[in-house]
Structure formats: C-alpha cells, structure tokens
Amino acid sequence: DIERRVAGRDRELTGPLRVTTAFVVMEHLLPQPLADFARACPGIEVEVVENAFLVDLSRRHADESAGWARREADVALRLSPQVAEHLVGRPLGTTHAKVYARRGAPGLPQSVQPLAHLVRDAPWIAFERDAQSRVYDQWMRQHLAQAQVRLRVDIFNAVAAVLHTGVAVGILPTFM
Structure with missing residues (x-):
C-alpha cells in the first residue's frame, strides 16, 4: 500500500499548461472551470492567453526566464461549429x-x-x-x-x- 501511494505521487500532474482562447470565453465561461481545475490539480500552473485565432500548438518559443522552450499553447478553446482538418478536437458544448x-x-x-x-x-x-x-x-x-x-x-x-x-x-x- 505504501509503495502504491509513493508511486502514485510520482504520477501527479505538474508543470505549466498554456491555454489560448477568446477573451469572451475567458471572461464568461472559464472562470469556474479553471478554479475547479486549479483545486483538483495544484501542481499545474495554468496560463491563459487571449487569442481568438488559430495558433500552432506545436510551435515553440524560447522562454529564457524559465530556461526552456514553450509552445504558443498546449490547448486551444474555440467557439467553432467544426474542427479544422489539421487539428484534433472535440465539442465541449453548444453556444447560441x-x-x-x-x-x-x-x-x-x-x-x-x-x-x-x-x-x-x-x-x-x-x-x-x-x-x-x-x-x-x-x-x-x-x-x-x-x-x-x-x-x-x-x-x-x-x-x-x-x-x-x-x-x-x-x-x-x-x-x-
């Protein structure tokens, strides 16, 4: 039981998570889900960046202050009826x-x-x-x-x- 708990600690999610979304989504839809996520995953530092347009989720930028390269975003949340062909996504809900x-x-x-x-x-x-x-x-x-x-x-x-x-x-x- 102790070994299982120790091994489980090594699997806790940690590190930065960069999310990009439109300002209106951040302001009106994300505050509570982000707060819930922060409580559930305290080892993850979420950074939300406003951008309503397509971003390259694989492009990295040098982040000298952190000493590593960071992506434009790890996750992009968009108001869209469909996912572009070159992306992978799933619907989270419907807006009107x-x-x-x-x-x-x-x-x-x-x-x-x-x-x-x-x-x-x-x-x-x-x-x-x-x-x-x-x-x-x-x-x-x-x-x-x-x-x-x-x-x-x-x-x-x-x-x-x-x-x-x-x-x-x-x-x-x-x-x-």
Whole structure:
C-alpha cells in the first residue's frame, strides 16, 4: 500500500499548461472551470492567453526566464461549429446568440422582430469588415451583407458596450 501511494505521487500532474482562447470565453465561461481545475490539480500552473485565432500548438518559443522552450499553447478553446482538418478536437458544448437592442432607444425595435426585418430596417453593430475566421464573422458576412452598419468593432465586449448606448442593434452570445 505504501509503495502504491509513493508511486502514485510520482504520477501527479505538474508543470505549466498554456491555454489560448477568446477573451469572451475567458471572461464568461472559464472562470469556474479553471478554479475547479486549479483545486483538483495544484501542481499545474495554468496560463491563459487571449487569442481568438488559430495558433500552432506545436510551435515553440524560447522562454529564457524559465530556461526552456514553450509552445504558443498546449490547448486551444474555440467557439467553432467544426474542427479544422489539421487539428484534433472535440465539442465541449453548444453556444447560441441573439440580436439585442437597448430598451427604449429611439429608432431601434422594441419587440422581437424577424431577422430579415432587422437587417432591412435597423442600424447594426458588426465586426471588422475583413474579419472572417470566427464563426460569428462568417454569420455576419452571410446575414448582414445588406444591413445598415453604423459601427464595426473586433470583440463581443465592445458590441455589448456599444449596445448600451442605444445607437444600433447587435448580436451577442447568450452566455454574456
């Protein structure tokens, strides 16, 4: 029994774990799972790096302070309907999004409207014109091509902030 316990200690997980994900995922979905993981695996130091785009999980960078080479990331968490051909992944859940408008804002819809009406009649907050790699970029390019875009931003937190001004409607994940 003592030998088994000693041998088991040698198998405890230790060391750094570098995770990359989008800011919105880190802010709204990961705090509790990361805290649970930190409690369950105290020997692992998790480093979360914001990056919503593809990273090379095999590329290493010199980390002189640690005296070793580190990867861009060990794990990448993405909001995506599918995994790219050259990657290995599995779904962790499903996310949904809705169109939002500030209640009482003049010129904005104050009740649920069909998407076609919103695209035709409402001003929009959209993502950067050239953005196309994220699932929401693709949705916007497909559905908002004819929309009246008032503002373009690059992250959901900016969409949420602009929504509070009442200048336009915008899409947000329902987990926000």
